Amino acid sequence: MFDLATDTVLLLAVAAFVAGFIDSIAGGGGLITVPALLLAGFGPVEALGTNKLQGLFGSGSATIAYASKGLVDVRRQLPSAVLSCLGSIGGALLATVLPGEWLQLFMPFMLIAIALYFAFKPNLGDVDRVMRLSPFLFGLFVVPLIGFYDGLFGPGTGSFFMLGFATLAGYGILKATAHTKLLNFASNVGGVVTFAVVGAIYWKVGLLMGVCQFLGARLGAGLAMKTGARLIKPLLVITCIALALRLLADPTNPLRLAIGI
Numbered sequence: 271m272f273d274l275a276t277d278t279v280l281l282l283a284v285a286a287f288v289a290g291f292i293d294s295i296a297g298g299g300g301l302i303t304v305p306a307l308l309l310a311g312f313g314p315v316e317a318l319g320t321n322k323l324q325g326l327f328g329s330g331s332a333t334i335a336y337a338s339k340g341l342v343d344v345r346r347q348l349p350s351a352v353l354s355c356l357g358s359i360g361g362a363l364l365a366t367v368l369p370g371e372w373l374q375l376f377m378p379f380m381l382i383a384i385a386l387y388f389a390f391k392p393n394l395g396d397v398d399r400v401m402r403l404s405p406f407l408f409g410l411f412v413v414p415l416i417g418f419y420d421g422l423f424g425p426g427t428g429s430f431f432m433l434g435f436a437t438l439a440g441y442g443i444l445k446a447t448a449h450t451k452l453l454n455f456a457s458n459v460g461g462v463v464t465f466a467v468v469g470a471i472y473w474k475v476g477l478l479m480g481v482c483q484f485l486g487a488r489l490g491a492g493l494a495m496k497t498g499a500r501l502i503k504p505l506l507v508i509t510c511i512a513l514a515l516r517l518l519a520d521p522t523n524p525l526r527l528a529i530g531i
Contacts, residue, residue: 278310279478286324286479290486294332294451295494295502297428298509299325301516303479304424312472318365318424319465320476322458327480328487329455335491336448344452350409351456357414358460361421366468378514384429385510388436388503401440408439413453420457421464428454429510443499451491 274282285306293299300321307317336342344351403412412434420427428450435446465471494502 274310274475279475282306282310282475282479283482286328286482287486289325290328290331290483291490292486292505292509293325293328293428293483294335294487294490295447296506296509297432297450297454298426298513299328299428299483300424301509301513305516307475310475315465315468315470316472319462319468319470320472320479321424322461322465323471323473323476324479324483326455326458326462328483329451329458331484331487332451332491333448333455335488336451336495339495341445341448341495342452347449347452350413351452353409353414354417354420354453354456355460357417357419358421358457359464361418361423362461362464363421365422378517381426381429381510381514381517384426384433385507385514387433388510389507401438403438405439408434412438417453417457417460420454421461424461426510426513427457429506429513432506443502444494447494447502 282303285302289299289302292302303321303324304317307320308314312320333342333344337344416427416430416434419430431450431453432443432446435441435449436443439446439449441449462471
């Protein structure tokens with residue numbers, strides 16, 4: 271473990287708190303923490319692994335907060351959580367051998383599409399709507415697929431879970447957010463296990479950031495439960511667009527390299 275200056279540690283702690291707050295409401299916390307870890311001198315793989323560890327605390331904190339208010343039945347969702355975890359393990363294993371450039375290429379456009387959907391879809395509030403896919407089929411096919419993506423790449427996972435719950439499972443915004451945090455927690459578990467096996471986690475930094483994530487997520491989840499869709503929808507749209515712009519601004523993005531900018 272390399273030594274970090276005190277101001278760098280404080281920066282990472284603040285970044286984790288803010289990320290936990292945002293992630294508990296709309297997802298996208300990695301938009302803050304991964305660049306912060308890279309700026310602190312972590313290598314790409316170590317940044318992803320350490321981010322998974324600290325993200326585990328944030329998603330776990332939000333899950334506890336939502337479950338305590340009866341917005342998600344953890345026992346009933348355990349099979350889906352297991353499938354999300356297994357999908358993430360598979361994705362993380364593939365990430366160790368497969369370049370992610372192709373994901374970087376189309377991810378920004380997918381995130382912008384999600385933002386536009388939530389911004390302009392009428393009657394998308396806290397009330398449940400028509401279910402287009404049974405809970406069994408949703409858990410069997412959609413959940414592990416998104417979990418796989420989380421292990422393989424990561425950014426936007428919460429937004430994809432939100433989109434799935436809102437469009438296919440028929441959940442209202444607040445209920446979708448609550449269930450998203452549980453499945454994101456499970457996919458983080460899978461990612462942590464895999465990255466730990468390959469030695470890509472800096473535990474001291476990850477645990478410190480995890481505590482800050484936990485506190486930020488508790489605050490964010492509490493605020494989300496008070497305001498519901500009035501807060502979640504605009505923050506989700508902003509987060510998706512910000513994440514898309516962040517990916518497009520990355521100098522290593524293959525789209526930028528292809529068009530020579």
